[in-house]
Amino acid sequence: MASLLGIATAFLLTRKSGGYNPPPLSTSGVILGYFHGNNIKDLNSRGVLDSSIFAPYTHVTLQGYSATSKTDATLIPYAGVTPTYIGLCLHYAHAVGCKVLLTLFSGSSAKFLRSIGLSTTLRAQVMSQISTIMKTSYNGEYLDGIDYDIEGEADTATATTNLIRDTRNIIGDSKILTCVGFHYEPNMYGFNLPNIDPSVANLLDYVNLMTYGFGANSNIYHSSYEDSIDSMQRWINFGFPANKLLMGIPFYCEDTAGGSAIVWEDLLKAHPDWDYVNQDTHPATAVTSIRTGLNYSVSGGVLWVGSLALDNQKVQGVHNLGCGGIMIYAVGEDYYGGQLKITNINNQVKTLWE
Numbered sequence: 001m002a003s004l005l006g007i008a009t010a011f012l013l014t015r016k017s018g019g020y021n022p023p024p025l026s027t028s029g030v031i032l033g034y035f036h037g038n039n040i041k042d043l044n045s046r047g048v049l050d051s052s053i054f055a056p057y058t059h060v061t062l063q064g065y066s067a068t069s070k071t072d073a074t075l076i077p078y079a080g081v082t083p084t085y086i087g088l089c090l091h092y093a094h095a096v097g098c099k100v101l102l103t104l105f106s107g108s109s110a111k112f113l114r115s116i117g118l119s120t121t122l123r124a125q126v127m128s129q130i131s132t133i134m135k136t137s138y139n140g141e142y143l144d145g146i147d148y149d150i151e152g153e154a155d156t157a158t159a160t161t162n163l164i165r166d167t168r169n170i171i172g173d174s175k176i177l178t179c180v181g182f183h184y185e186p187n188m189y190g191f192n193l194p195n196i197d198p199s200v201a202n203l204l205d206y207v208n209l210m211t212y213g214f215g216a217n218s219n220i221y222h223s224s225y226e227d228s229i230d231s232m233q234r235w236i237n238f239g240f241p242a243n244k245l246l247m248g249i250p251f252y253c254e255d256t257a258g259g260s261a262i263v264w265e266d267l268l269k270a271h272p273d274w275d276y277v278n279q280d281t282h283p284a285t286a287v288t289s290i291r292t293g294l295n296y297s298v299s300g301g302v303l304w305v306g307s308l309a310l311d312n313q314k315v316q317g318v319h320n321l322g323c324g325g326i327m328i329y330a331v332g333e334d335y336y337g338g339q340l341k342i343t344n345i346n347n348q349v350k351t352l353w354e
Contacts, residue, residue: 028058028349028350028353028354029315029318029319029324029325029326029349029350029352029353030058030059030206030246030324030325030326031056031057031058031059031325031326031328031342031345031346031349032057032058032059032060032061032178032206032208032246032325032326032327032328033057033059033060033061033327033328033329033330033331033342034060034061034063034103034208034327034328034329034330034331035060035061035062035063035089035330035331035332036063036078036080036330036331037062037063037064037077037078037079037080037081037085038078038079038080038291039080039291039330039331039332039333040062040080040081040085040088040089040332041079041080041085042290042291042332043332043335044085044088046335048335049088049089049092050092051092051093051095051096052339053092053331053332053335053339054089054092054093054095054096054098055096055098056339056342056343056345056346057093057098057328057331057342057346058097058098058099058325059098059099059100059101059144059176059178060089060093060098060099060100060101060331061100061101061102061103061147061178062081062085062086062089062100062101062102062103063078063081063103063106063107063149063330064077064078064081064102064103064104064105064106064107064147064149065077065078065081065102065103065104065105065106066078066105066106066107066108066109067104067105067109067112067113067116067126068109069112070111070112070114070115070116071115071122072122073112073116073122073123073125073126073129074125074129075104075126075129078106078107081102083136083138086100086102086138086143087138087139087141090138090139090141090142090143091138091139091141094141099144099145099176100143100144101143101144101145101146101147101176101178102133102143102145102146102147103147103148103149103180104126104130104146104147104148104149105148105149105150106149107149110149110150110151113148113150113156113159113160113163114156114159115159116159116163117156117158117159117160117161117162117163118158118159118162123162123163123166126163126166127166127167127170130146130167130170130171131170133146134146134170134171134175144175144176145171145175145176145177145178145205146167146171146175146176146177146178147177147178147179147180147208148160148163148164148167148178148179148180149179149180150179150180150181150182150195150196151180151182151210156195157195157196157197158197160179160195160196160197160200161196161197161199161200164177164179164196164200164203164204165200165203168203176205177203177204177205178204178205178206178207178208179196179204179207179208180207180208180209180210181195181196181207181208181209181210181235181245182195182209182210183209183210183211183212183213183214183227183228183231183248198238198239198240201239201240201241201244204244205244206244206245206246206324206325206327207235207240207244207245207246208246208248208327209231209232209235209245209246209247209248209327210248210329211223211227211228211231211232211247211248211249212228212248212249212250212254212329213250213254214227221256221280221281221304222250222253222254222256222304222306223248223249223250223304223306225310225313225314225317228247228248228314228317229314229317229321232245232247232317232318232321232323233321236321242321242322242323242324243322243323243324244324245323245324246318246323246324246325246326246327247314247317247318247323247325247326247327248326248327248328248329249306249311249314249326249327249328249329249341249345250306250329251263251264251328251329251330251331251333251334251341251342252264252329252330252333253267253282253303253304253305253306254303254304255284255298255299255300255301255302255303255304256301256302256303256304257284257298257299257300257301257302260296260297260298260299262287262296262298262303263289263290263291263333264305264306264333264334264341265290265333265334265335265336265337266287266288266289266290266296266336267282267285267287267303267305268334268336268337268340269287269290269336269337270285270287270288271285275307276305276307276308276340277307277308277309278307278308278309279305279307280304280305280306280307280310281302281303281304281305282302282303282305283302283303284298284299284300284301284302284303285298285303286298290336308340308341308344311341311344311345311348312344312345312348314326315345315348315349315352316348316352319352319353325349325353326345326349328342328345
């Protein structure tokens with residue numbers, strides 16, 4: 001097990017984009033983590049929100065800001081993404097060389113993205129707010145970029161193209177622009193193509209693929225190696241540069257019988273004898289949340305977890321495909337036990353990309 005653990009420094013992947021001239025970056029793999037507002041608040045309340053949280057990541061994106069409605073593009077911050085918390089994250093992240101982005105259209109407001117992206121007036125409202133956000137100083141620290149939460153909504157390719165193009169124009173070449181991409185399977189959720197057009201790849205630094213949740217509506221495992229690699233390959237086949245694609249690795253567990261989710265660290269605390277290095281599944285079990293103190297039950301069947309060995313296999317597969325690196329959902333959900341998952345992934349990325 002010792003070979004799976006350790007602390008490593010943060011690295012970035014060279015951006016090979018046409019259409020604008022980004023500053024040169026190193027040639028190491030990306031580890032981008034989504035940091036949910038509730039997790040920011042929780043880690044701060046536990047007294048552990050510091051640079052050690054950010055050190056294994058090259059980027060984190062704070063999740064985030066939601067739109068008010070499909071006709072009102074006013075952006076509303078999630079709890080835990082207040083100016084105070086943004087300032088704390090910037091301070092701790094920048095101290096260890098980690099870039100900090102802000103995610104827009106988080107959560108339920110993803111369903112508003114199509115209407116807003118197709119409206120010139122509403123897009124202008126969004127761009128004005130982005131301009132203000134990027135110019136805001138948090139005790140002398142500034143955000144490094146913008147991320148869009150583009151999930152499984154049908155017919156959004158034109159809307160996302162508009163938003164990505166306009167955002168790049170607003171933030172310029174020196175800032176980072178990424179977006180979530182849904183894992184693609186034929187006829188899934190009513191659309192047959194990725195909901196981001198490959199023509200905007202030159203404007204993006206990375207597309208962060210949600211290669212998890214495959215089993216939310218069936219008895220398919222949550223995030224197997226085969227499904228994850230297949231999804232990455234489909235996006236490559238549709239014309240996305242491999243080096244801009246990041247594979248998502250979940251830090252939460254999912255019950256294959258009903259789609260119930262349990263945070264990885266909660267399972268580890270409840271079952272300290274569980275072989276998290278090698279075992280990808282665990283019998284369905286109720287656990288108590290470290291964050292809330294509430295009991296979370298599952299609906300039966302198998303709890304799909306994802307072992308450290310599987311994480312290593314995925315990182316190796318991403319490297320073999322020539323992809324940019326790894327996306328994590330979500331930062332801090334492996335804190336109990338010493339950030340075992342992210343430390344292991346960081347070591348594997350460092351080994352392969354150096």
